[in-house]
Amino acid sequence: MISDYVLADYGHGAIMAVPAHDQRDLDFAKAMNLPVRVVVDTGEEDPNNSGTATTGDGVMVNSGPLDGLNKKEAIEKIISILQKDAKGNKTKNFRLRDWLISRQRYWGTPIPIIHCEKCGEVPVPQDSLPVQLPSAEGLDLKPKGTSPLGGATDWANVSCPKCGGAAVRDTDTMDTFVDSSWYFLRFLSPNSTTEAFPKQAAKDWAPVDQYVGGVTHAILHLLYARFFTKVLHDLDYVDFEEPFTRLLNQGMVLMGGSAMSKSRGNLVALSEQLDQHGVDAVRLTMSFAGPPEEDIDWADVSPAASAKFLARAWRTAADVASEVGASVSSGNPELRKATHTFLRDFSPLIEGFKFNVGVAKIMELVNALRKAIDGSAGPADPAVREAAETVAKALSLFAPYTAEDMWQQLGHKPGVALASLPDADESLLVESSVVAVVQVDGKLRDKFEVPVDISEQDLRERALASEVVIRAIGDKTVANVIVRAPKLVNIATK
Numbered sequence: 001m002i003s004d005y006v007l008a009d010y011g012h013g014a015i016m017a018v019p020a021h022d023q024r025d026l027d028f029a030k031a032m033n034l035p036v037r038v039v040v041d042t043g044e045e046d047p048n049n050s051g052t053a054t055t056g057d058g059v060m061v062n063s064g065p066l067d068g069l070n071k072k073e074a075i076e077k078i079i080s081i082l083q084k085d086a087k088g089n090k091t092k093n094f095r096l097r098d099w100l101i102s103r104q105r106y107w108g109t110p111i112p113i114i115h116c117e118k119c120g121e122v123p124v125p126q127d128s129l130p131v132q133l134p135s136a137e138g139l140d141l142k143p144k145g146t147s148p149l150g151g152a153t154d155w156a157n158v159s160c161p162k163c164g165g166a167a168v169r170d171t172d173t174m175d176t177f178v179d180s181s182w183y184f185l186r187f188l189s190p191n192s193t194t195e196a197f198p199k200q201a202a203k204d205w206a207p208v209d210q211y212v213g214g215v216t217h218a219i220l221h222l223l224y225a226r227f228f229t230k231v232l233h234d235l236d237y238v239d240f241e242e243p244f245t246r247l248l249n250q251g252m253v254l255m256g257g258s259a260m261s262k263s264r265g266n267l268v269a270l271s272e273q274l275d276q277h278g279v280d281a282v283r284l285t286m287s288f289a290g291p292p293e294e295d296i297d298w299a300d301v302s303p304a305a306s307a308k309f310l311a312r313a314w315r316t317a318a319d320v321a322s323e324v325g326a327s328v329s330s331g332n333p334e335l336r337k338a339t340h341t342f343l344r345d346f347s348p349l350i351e352g353f354k355f356n357v358g359v360a361k362i363m364e365l366v367n368a369l370r371k372a373i374d375g376s377a378g379p380a381d382p383a384v385r386e387a388a389e390t391v392a393k394a395l396s397l398f399a400p401y402t403a404e405d406m407w408q409q410l411g412h413k414p415g416v417a418l419a420s421l422p423d424a425d426e427s428l429l430v431e432s433s434v435v436a437v438v439q440v441d442g443k444l445r446d447k448f449e450v451p452v453d454i455s456e457q458d459l460r461e462r463a464l465a466s467e468v469v470i471r472a473i474g475d476k477t478v479a480n481v482i483v484r485a486p487k488l489v490n491i492a493t494k
Contacts, residue, residue, distance in 0.1 A: 023053040039063050040071070101175045104147040106136060108173025116160035116167040125161050131169070147171040181224040182232070184208050184243065202238045211244035218249050248353055251295035253286070268298050280399035281307035287398050288359040309363060310402045313395060316369050317388045317406035321380040324411040331383025332376075337428050338368040339387045344424035346394055355398070362394050385410065393421050438463045438489045440472040456483040463489035 019029035020038045026047055029036050036048050042058035044050075060066040065081065066074045082088035102111060110131040112124035124131055134155035141148045149171035150156060160167040188201040207229075213221070222244070229243040252259060255266040273282050284306040289296040328336065342365045349358040369387040373379050389410055396403035396416045407416035431452050436459060438446040446468040450459060460483045463469055469491065476493035483489050 019053070020047045021053050021055055023055075026051070026053045037062055101178050102170075102172035103175050104145070104172060106133070106139065106141050106148045106173070108176060109179060110149070111170040111172055111174055113170040114158060114160060114167045115170060116163065116165060118165055119160055119162045119167075122160055122162050122167070128161075133173075147173070149173070177221065177224050180221060181228040184225075185232075185238075197237075199237060206238060207240045207242060208244045210246045210248065212248045212250060214252070215249050218247075222247070248293060250292045251290075254295055254297045256299050257297060273303060277303035277307045278310075278401075280310055280402045284310065284359065284398045287355040290356055292353055292355060309366070310395075310399055312370070313362075313366050313391055314402055314406055314409075316366060316373060316384075317392060317409040319373050319379045320385050320388050320410060321378075322382050322385045324385075326382040326385060328382040328386045331386060332372055332381050333383075333428075335368060335372040335377055335381070335383040335387055336425075338365060339383070339390050340424045340426075340428045342390065342394075343421060344426075344429065347421065350397065358394070359398060362391060362398075365391055365394075389419075390421065392416050393419050434486050436463075436485075436487050436489065438466060438469050438491065440469060440491045441493055442490075443472075445469050445472045450486050452486050454486045456485045459483055459485045459489060463491070 017025045017029070018039070019025040019034065019036045021040055026036065028034070030051070038046060038048075038054070039060060039062050040054065040058045041061045042054040042056040044054040044056070045052075047053050057071055060069050060071075060074045063074070066077055069077060079088070079090045083090070110133060112129060112131050114122045114124060116122055134149070134152040139148055139151050149169075156169045156171055158167055158169055159165065182196075185197045185202060185206065188197040188205060189195070192198075211222075225243045229238065230241050232238045233241045253268075254260070255268055258264055258266060260267050270282075277285075281303045285301050285303045286296070288306065289301045342361055346358055346361055349355075349361065365387060369384065369391065372381065372384055372387070377384060388406070389412075392403045392406040392410065393416060395406070400417065403416050404414060407419070408414065412419070433449050434452055435447055436450045436454075437444055446463070446466045448462070448466070450462070460481055463483075464478075464481070473491070473493055478491060479494040480492040481489065482492075
């Protein structure tokens, strides 16, 4: 067969055609008057009649010993038949291509190969590794089609390690991806001069728990790192096959809906933002703008608002009048509940990379704290100190300078980053009452506070006794009452 759509790099010597189940093959078969045999019954109309290939899953038909099987079962069955008849074996096809790692530039890792006319390519002996770059002084590093290292003749011309004759080092350097594909393992022993990394340390510490990188790293770098790791696993250097356990690709900071660039004229000078608002406000703005995996538009955010919030939080610490270590057991119960609700929610949000929601929770606690200071609790209430210290500790993740100043205002020694958040006191979070709502024919008519342990019968009676509900029912007859204690009563009329 000859056709202009056959993919030259798909296979060699033969092509597979399934005209009943691939539209391109079906079109070709019809144009060439070739038979179209259905081999998968998907429940759709026969392609011979409809002219549309059926591409869904189904049951094998017209396939001999495979009839009645689904696709997965049929694949396993045909493999077993081929293996039994010694005609083939199950294998994986990764479709890998050669990776050219050499670069014609000075900076990079020298390729440890020596070229000898007599012996060919000879590896640099183990005791001569690593190969060090020569000094760049006096070298012509301008692009000229050959590696600039070739100009360092004193470095390049060496004796062959095998025969002792005249030889030349490989003057190319490796692509930087070669280094960045396994750098995380080098962190296990960065100062070792005898090995890349200790096998036991790799067992104890690797693989990496969390990888954070931009979308530009999401394909090539991760692919190379996985390839290196799988090779190291096959060579028994590591006991894992995947280098990174979890991945987070953070978004970009845009301006006016586009990536920042000089040509577009939409650059935002970070130095100016820092001078105007302070580094804490800029950091907080970035964290609060949205989920880290999404892009943010700098035109839509407000560092000035973040600076105002930080000043408001700082003032709460300055207002605290109780002593360090004061017992909080007698503190304002409403504020203590707000503080410990925050402590329950905050850490899981940070662990889940929901930094923007975490910042929102800090803002809610600051609002409750300010209300308590200005209200009946007052600045001397120990619960106020507890809340202010909690705010300082949480803010240290986003605004370390402000948080450190708050921490010292509260009478503590540096540094707040070393002070851990306490566990939430669950006894303070127990609800004694909730708000129940009453609907009549799907419309909200009344709501009131009830004990959390109210019975369905008591909640029903209270709802039906409500004057607002009685007026809403009017002359109609109650047809049905659905009670979901303690929060809902739904009344239907006719």
